[in-house]
Amino acid sequence: MENKFTRNIYMVPYALWIALFVIAPILLVLYYSFFDIEGNLSLINYQKFFTPVYLKMTLSSFWYAFLITLISLIVAYPTAYLLTKTKHKQLWLLLIIVPSWINLLLKAYAFLGIFGTYGITNSFLEVIGIGSQQILFTDFSFIFVSVYIFIPFMILPIFNSLNELNPTLIDAANDLGASKWTTFRRVIFPLTIDGVKSGCQVVFIPALSLFMLTRLIAGNRVITLGTAIEQHFLVTQDWGMGSTIAVFLIIIMFLFMSFTGTRKRGI
Amino acid sequence: MNRLIRVFLAVVIASALLLFAINRLNKAEGFAGDNTLTIYNWGDYIDDELIDRFEEETGIKIIYETFDSNEAMLTKIQQGGTTYDIAVPSEYMIDKMREEDLLIPLDHSKIPNLKNIDERFMDLPFDPANKYSVPYFWGTVGIVYNTKMLNDIEITSWNDLWNPALKNEILLVDGAREVMGMGLNSLNYSLNDTNEAHLKEAKEKLDSLTPNIKAIVGDEIKILIANEEAAVGVVWSGDAADMMWENENLDYVVPSEGSNLWFDNMVIPKTAKNVDAAHQFINFMLDPEVSAQNTEWVSYSTPNKAALEFMPEEMVEDERFYPSPELTEKLEVYENLGKKNLAMYNDFFLQFKMHRK
Incomplete structure (x- = not known):
């Protein structure tokens, strides 16, 4: 009692x-979300959301978040795998986590310098003969910087699940004649899928509502739902419309969570 | 468990010590004194020396806080819990704050230096008879461009930006009214136009500018243009002056079709605790010498006629920042268009931003 x-x-x-x-x-x-800009109760915001402007914005937010998650995953999985094989795992892991302690804004500003017309990336491209390119304010720079920012959050859960993997299972697969690829496909990957799922959740959901990077790194060439929310709250002061977009974001997140949710048995 | 409690206690004690230290520091700086004046101003918008001088002359302690947008300032004052004695909103925001009854009327007898303000800047539509506000700085929206990067291309009007030779060379400031205003002006419509057809036309005209636009950015535009990341920028005059200070290849022009004329003004919000000191401060800032020193430091244009005598001649005679009355005629002040129209401006601006190359 x-x-x-x-x-x-x-x-x-x-x-x-x-x-x-x-x-x-x-x-x-x-x-x-049920109030229009004059403060009257109405459903106009929901009507407005289903106009081409916001639908297009939703789709493009989705597309960019998807790309960011996919690229993070492609980079993070092998990295996490190699990490588990290194001698000083914890040290290497720490080195990957440390950049995420630095303020996001500072990192974004640093990229303004790195990717700028006279930045080091372009100096390097000049030296190797490719010549100066516009990197800042392109889709490439936006996705690159987002991936850079989110990648520690993808590596961590994958690393943990790989680390917990019982090595005797891999030995058993080898003994039973499975090739390296088959071992990965049939043993390692299914057993670490939970790590992959939570990694995707931690990256995809914030990536959907990124807003500061869209201005700093993409120069407003990329407009996401997050940008629109920020504008409605701070500039237009149309809290209703901002909230409506937020409601849809929340719904999308719940759908995504239940879609990638892990069904754990037991405790 | 014991260890947990010990850790917990250590955290509590550390926090208490920090709190104590902060308190002591605040006291040492005089924050707890009775005669204080809290000022809420834009960042980088006053010469710090003048704050010290005011404190010395009057014995009033100044607490100085900054904001970065009119809307953020409005929200903080609306929600109370603050004790700002002076705020510095732009003209359309004064209109709004007046409507919402957030301002205390000024006592003109306590501000004798008001006579120093140029008559052109008194009694403007957003505040008839200057009942609530005194102009602090003014300026324009215009085009800053890099003469070295552009070679012979001349820019004197908004329509010059549509020149195909400027491909991917233009940075815009991320403001709905500034950018939509540029579209409206280039079509010879008013900056305060609320006709939906006209706004749509302006948005379509802006869409055709997209190949020339490199990015739409915030305050970073100052660094980007000064570093020659792009050759042309649409900016506020004071920011242009800052950039020109950094990079001597830059020049600024107020477009010939007309543009925005804006004012930032000192007001006493309803949250004020020390109205007397606020009047003293306003009067102090209007002193010709003080205003001249402040203007040289801030580099926006001063409405203080008497101050011009104390300023370097090349600054006062610079038509880019002190445009002739003929050009000023063509400039428009933003009107408070109301929430609904502002939302329309923002919707069009959002659509324009989403228009891909």
Whole structure:
């Protein structure tokens, strides 16, 4: 009995946190989405969302988030795999995590210098004879910088699941005559799929609503839902429309979460 | 468990010590004194020396905070919990703050230096008879361009930007009214036009400019243009002056079709605690010598006629920043168009941004 009581006590901060900082904001967002710009109750924002402008924006946000997640995954999986094979795993892992401690804005500004017309990338291209290219304010730079920023979050869960993998299973596969590729396809990958899924979640969802990089690195050549939300809240002060876009973002995130969700049995 | 408690206690004690230290530091800087004046201004928008001088002359302690957009400032003042005695909004925002009853009327008898302000800048539509505001700085929106990178291409008007030779060379500032205004001006419509057909026409005209646009950016535009990342920029005059200071190949022009004329103004918001000190400060800033020193430091244009005498001649006679009355005639001040029209401007601006090359 007492055990149950103390357990409930411990639940209080958690429940309060969830209620105040997760449920209440979502309800508020939902509430605001039903008001037009003059403060009248209406569904006009939802109507507006289904016009070509916002649908196109949704699609392009999706496309960029998809590319960012895919490229991160392609880079992160082999990296994580190699990491588990190195001697000083923890040191290497730390080196990958350290850049994520630096402020995002600082990193973005650094890329302004690196990718600029007179930046080091272009000096290098000049030296090897390719000649100066426009890198800043292109799709390439946007995706490159986003991948750079998100990659530690992709590597970590994959590394953890690879690290927990029982090496005897691989030995067993080898003994039973599986080729390296088959071992990877039938043994390693299925056993680390949970790491891949949570990595994708941690990258895809924030990538959908990126907004600062779209201006700094892509020069507003890329418009995502996040950019539109920011504009509606700060410039137009059309909180209703901003909230409506946020509602759709939340729905998309829930769908994505349940789609990639891990069904764990047991505890 | 014991260890957990010890760690927890250590954190609590460390936090308490930090709090104590912050308090002491604040006191040492005089934050807890009674006679303080809280100023809420744009970043980089006052000569710090003048703050010290005001404190010395009056014994009033100044707390200085900055904002980076009119909207952010409005939100903070609306929501209360702040004690700003002075704020510096732009003209269309004053209109809005007046409507929402967020301003305290000025007592002109306490601001004798008001007589120094050029009559051209008094009694403007956004604040008749200057009941609530005193102009602080003014300026224009125009084109900054790199003469070295452009060779012989001359830029004197908005329509010159549509020149195919400028492919991928233009940076725009990320502001709906500035960019839409440029489209409207290039078609000889008013900056405050709310006719949807005209705005659509302007948006389509802007779409045809996309091959020339390299990016639409925020404050970074100052660094980017000064570093010759692009040859042309659409910017506010004061930012242009900053860039020209950094890079001598740059020049600035107010387009011949007309452009925006803006004012930043000192007001006393309803949140004020020290209205007397606020009047003293406004009067102090309007002193000709003080205003001249501030203008030289900030490099925007001063509305203070008496201050011009104390400023270097080449600064005052620079038509780019002190345009002749003939050109000023063509400039328009932004009107507060109301939320609905502003939303329309933003929708068109968003559509324009989404238009791909």
